[in-house]
Amino acid sequence: MYLVADINVEICAAKNCKLCTQYCPEANTILYSDELGKDKGFKYGSAYVAVDRCKGCAQCVWVCDNMAKNHAIKMVMIDQLPQAALTENITYGEKSTTAVLTSPVVG
Amino acid sequence: MSLDYVKFSNGFEKFMPKEYRDMVEHGPFGKKVTVSQMGSFKEVLEEHPMCAGCAMTLFIRLAMIAFPNPEDTITVGTAGCGRLAISQAAIPFVYGNYGDQNGVASGLSRGLRLRFGDKPKDVVVMAGDGGTADIGLQQVLHSWFRKERFTTIMLDNEVYGNTGGQESGMTNRGAVLKMAPLGKKFEKMNMVELAKVAGCAYVATVVPNNPRRVESVIKKAVLVAREIGPSYIQAYTSCNIEYAIPTDKVMEDAKAVENDRYQFQEYITDEAKQYLTERYGYKEFLAKSAAPAASIPGKG
Structure with a gap:
């Protein structure tokens, strides 16, 4: 198994800094959804990780902890994530994306 | 080489991969996208084999977003890590022999001007420190002397990262590397001053720990190269393998190097x-x- 980034929606939706999306070295890996978080009553949406593209470098963790000081991102073993976003389940909209979360591990 | 070249032929849409459909329908072509919108649109850069946490990858990602007209841009590169990512984008990429990228770009830029006249077609060279400052130095300098109107971007990782860690002209004096065990004996080349002397109209140094600044300087460099003259950007893009930088400390290193020898400079x-x-x-x-x-x- 291997580590991927996991974003805490409740912290992210409260802060909404979007720094991790700008500092991830991989394209379209940390995405932003207006809907995530709103279902839990937050004003803003949240960032989330397309785990099939994440290479596990943890640069987003450093940025979230040290630049944004939000501590919303942790590295997690991929089989410890019950549900996650995968590229094939992500839909792009005008100003945001939506993702249907599924189990990232097959079988 | 226009907005149309990425669109599907009638009836083929359902056979195209999801990533490609997303890029056509929600990509940056024909729109103005900015760094602050990252994460909400499909980028032209796709998955690539560069190392996890590579700062060069981040810089290339930001550069592709910063291009003023990505649908009217051609990138030119040479041997080096960067070409592994630059070639995986929905922007035509010309891969020259080692060091001839500025020669190739000169002909390409002139040809595009003859073919398309006043319609802007941007040529952007992205090559490493070896390709730009060592092996390609002659062609780089002469393209500037000739006032060739295209942008040259150096992805400076201060080492030959692809081939095991030899020192380059851009390596810092005293740096000990796997294939330079006694430490480099000469100073880091001052390419910024060379670019000014050789006649570049816009010169800047950047570090990718400030995405908005990277976006700003690349936009200006590409626009200046359309009509005024050559532009040169030198970007510090650390090699976390050859310099043994833990991937989660890459931005910390970028900040330290920015304070040490890569302060933001802009000459115009x-x-x-x-x-x-x-x-x-x-x-x-x-x-x-x-x-x-x-x-x-x-x-x-």
């Missing part, structure tokens, strides 16, 4: 300032150029 000629202000509405040069402009006959 008066002609380029005037062009950016009048043609593209840049306001940042107005205050600085207001006083001298008043003394120029016929101005004001």
Whole structure:
């Protein structure tokens, strides 16, 4: 198994800094959804990780902890994530994306 | 080489991969996208085999977002890590022999001007420190002397990362590397001053720990190269393998190097300032150029 980034929606939706999306070295890996978080009553949406593209470098963790000081991102073993976003389940909209979360591990 | 070249032929849409459909329908072609919108649109850069946490990858990602007209841009590269990512984008990429990228770009840029006239077609060279400052130095300098109108971007990781860690002209003095065990004996080359002397109209140094600044300098460099003259950007893009930087400390290293030897510098000629202000509405040069402009006959 291997580590991927996991974003805490409740912290992210409260802060909404979007720094991790700008500092991830991989394209379209940390995405932003207006809907995530709103279902839990937050004003803003949240960032989330397309785990099939994440290479596990943890640069987003450093940025979230040290630049944004939000501590919303942790590295997690991929089989410890019950549900996650995968590229094939992500839909792009005008100003945001939506993702249907599924189990990232097959079988 | 236009917005149309990525679109599907009738009836083929359902056979195309999801990533490609997303890129056509929600990509940046024909729109203005910015760094602050990252994460909400499909980028032209796709998955690539570069190392996890590579700062060069981040810089290339930001550069592709910063191109003013990605649908009218061609990138030119040479041997080096960067080509592994630059070639995985929905922007035509020309891969030259080692060191001839600025020669290839000169011909390409002239040919595009003959073919398309005033319609802007941007040529952007992205090569490593070896390709730009060592093996390709002759062609790089001569393209600047000839005032070839395209942008040269050096992805400076201060080492030959692809081939096991030899020192390059851009390696710092004293740096000990796997294939330079006694430490480099000479100073890091001052390519910024060379670019100014050789006649570049816009020169800047950046570090990718400031995405908005990277976006800003690349936009200006590409726009200046359309009409005024050559532009040069030198970006510090650390190699976390050869310099043993833990991937989660890459931005910490970038900040340290920025403070040490990569402070933000921007050089722009008066002609380029005037062009950016009048043609593209840049306001940042107005205050600085207001006083001298008043003394120029016929101005004001």
